[in-house]
């Protein structure tokens with residue numbers, strides 16, 4: 190069990206899989222910046238969130254649901270959770286919205302699997318399947334929460350906890366993915382950690398000076 194202040198955000202899972210350093214800069218150092226990729230994602234989430242909850246046949250659709258897991262020390266917001274009425278039960282079925290296309294890594298899969306783990310703990314019902322809706326192309330892909338994905342997701346969650354607890358900032362390595370990273374300017378891959386530390390220190394100092 191984790192205390193409230195040790196909870197990590199659901200979004201940190203995706204950040205960690207994309208780049209452990211990006212995750213640390215956001216969730217340890219508190220840096221954030223938008224680029225066109227994050228802005229598209231934000232617009233899509235706002236659109237999904239602004240919809241009304243509704244019931245379609247045997248399915249109740251709940252938007253922007255706050256979810257958590259005490260066991261995993263995890264909390265966040267699910268875009269959409271469908272509750273499929275089966276017998277006497279309403280079985281949760283998470284649906285995550287992404288503005289882009291399916292990724293090669295498991296960042297989206299791990300994020301929605303983490304939602305499934307939260308929903309299982311909150312409702313007591315097994316969550317075996319969910320879906321990710323991608324904006325390019327507009328398609329809803331089913332996701333099966335099998336043992337392999339669950340294990341990988343829990344390992345990522347454990348690694349994020351450890352990184353945040355120990356305040357570890359992994360070293361930057363310039364890779365192709367850096368071109369799409371919203372923190373490229375702050376991270377300065379290839380520049381070296383000493384310069385980054387002084388840059389971050391400078392940010393805090395100028396922030397203090399304006400207050």
Ligand code: SF4
Nearest residue numbers: 208211367370373376
């Ligand atoms: S610029 Fe590259 S190394 Fe730096 S946080 Fe982004 S993806 Fe990671």
